[in-house]
Amino acid sequence: MHPNTRWVGFGRRLIFATSLVGPFVISLVNAPMIRAQVTPGTPAAFEAASIKLVPSSELDSRKRNGQSPGVSGSGGRVTVSATSIGSLIRVAYDVRNYQLLGSPDWVNDDPYDIAAKAEGDSALTVDQVRQLLQALLADRFQLKLHRETKELSIYSLVVGKNGQKLKEATGDQFSMNIIRRPGQTLITVSKGTMAQLSATLSSQVGRPVLDMTGLKGGYDFKLTFAPESLQADANAAASDSNNAPSIFTAVQEQLGLRLDSTKGPVEVLVIDHVERPSEN
Numbered sequence: 709m710h711p712n713t714r715w716v717g718f719g720r721r722l723i724f725a726t727s728l729v730g731p732f733v734i735s736l737v738n739a740p741m742i743r744a745q746v747t748p749g750t751p752a753a754f755e756a757a758s759i760k761l762v763p764s765s766e767l768d769s770r771k772r773n774g775q776s777p778g779v780s781g782s783g784g785r786v787t788v789s790a791t792s793i794g795s796l797i798r799v800a801y802d803v804r805n806y807q808l809l810g811s812p813d814w815v816n817d818d819p820y821d822i823a824a825k826a827e828g829d830s831a832l833t834v835d836q837v838r839q840l841l842q843a844l845l846a847d848r849f850q851l852k853l854h855r856e857t858k859e860l861s862i863y864s865l866v867v868g869k870n871g872q873k874l875k876e877a878t879g880d881q882f883s884m885n886i887i888r889r890p891g892q893t894l895i896t897v898s899k900g901t902m903a904q905l906s907a908t909l910s911s912q913v914g915r916p917v918l919d920m921t922g923l924k925g926g927y928d929f930k931l932t933f934a935p936e937s938l939q940a941d942a943n944a945a946a947s948d949s950n951n952a953p954s955i956f957t958a959v960q961e962q963l964g965l966r967l968d969s970t971k972g973p974v975e976v977l978v979i980d981h982v983e984r985p986s987e988n
Contacts, residue, residue, distance in 0.1 A: 753843040754786070757824035759985045762790050767819055777819065779837070783829045786837055788822035793849060793982070796820075800841035801853075803977055806860065806914060810853075810979040820985070852981040862916040862972040865906050865965055867923070873964035877926035884908070892952045893935050899926035909967065912955055916974055921965060933958035 762770075767790055777790040779799055788796060794816040798808055826832060826840060845851040877899035884904070887894045895908065902919045910917040912933075934952040952958075959965050 753847065754824040754840055755827045757822060757844055757848065759848060760821045762819040762821055779841075781832065781837065783831055784826040786822075786824045786826070786832070786840065788820065788824075790819040790821060792816050792819055793845070796822075796841060797845060797851070797853075797977070797979075800838050800845060801977055802838060804910070806916070807974065807976045808979070809858075809976050812979075812982065814984065815979070815982060818984075848985045850981060850983040851979070853977050853979045855975060855977055857973045858976050859971050860916070860974040860976075862918060862970060862974065863909070863913060863967040864918050864920045864970050865902065865909065865959075866920050866968055868960050868964045868966045871964055872921070872923065873962065874923070874927040874929050877928050879928070882926065888935070891934060893933055895931045897930075898928050900929065901926055909955070909959070913967070916972065917967065918972060929963055931955075931958055931962055 770790060775789070777792075777795070778788075779791065779796070780787050780789070792815065794808060794811050797803075797815075798805065822844075824840070824844065826836075832840070879898045881898070882900060882904070883898045884900065885896045887896075893912075897905070897908075902921050902923050906917040906919040932952055933955040953961065956967050959967055
């Protein structure tokens with residue numbers, strides 16, 4: 709990843725944008741699995757950080773006003789809004805939901821506001837923000853964890869028995885647009901690779917998706933399906949009012965591909981110890 713990459717969140721998806729300076733927003737869902745690299749010159753810790761538990765009444769008010777949880781910042785300041793520590797760990801260590809194990813209930817239930825300031829006013833890259841958040845979690849939440857590899861349920865993306873239905877890309881640049889309507893999700897991709905499709909499908913079905921298609925190059929395609937991904941069930945049937953198919957049926961009928969359920973090694977983070985935060 710480019711050292712000056714910043715993340716810009718659009719609803720429930722992310723795109724990359726390269727910039728030397730400027731604000732950033734890190735979405736709390738569907739984050740790509742890209743391991744952050746150590747950035748030279750990153751401060752060891754935030755200069756100051758305020759942490760506050762958000763009362764349920766205030767959280768309800770924010771939801772009514774359309775305020776979403778997230779991590780944002782500008783210059784050397786980072787703001788975390790109504791975010792669980794589980795979500796913050798996933799942002800800090802760049803992992804998905806299924807890769808974080810051993811969380812006490814409060815880690816995923818209690819929402820926190822955090823206002824933190826790094827030394828100086830220079831714009832922070834996403835890698836620097838991740839490293840600062842890791843230091844904050846260790847200092848104020850006494851977080852200790854380790855990595856290991858576990859055999860988990862995954863999906864293999866393969867070509868269907870009647871052959872793939874993808875079109876060779878006509879454009880020069882990759883783009884992805886995700887539109888969510890009640891009972892229906894539409895994904896439109898230009899010049900997308902099977903690796904990019906696998907990552908997108910993984911975020912929808914809640915499991916790792918391994919590209920086993922053998923297809924190279926870029927493709928243009930659309931995928932319309934019912935948002936049933938939380939079932940993570942390859943036999944799920946569509947039941948919404950728009951009669952959109954399940955994501956498993958859509959992949960097969962619209963792309964000529966198939967998601968096969970199997971087992972495979974997945975790198976995970978295991979929480980060994982975590983505490984509610986120290987006082988400000």
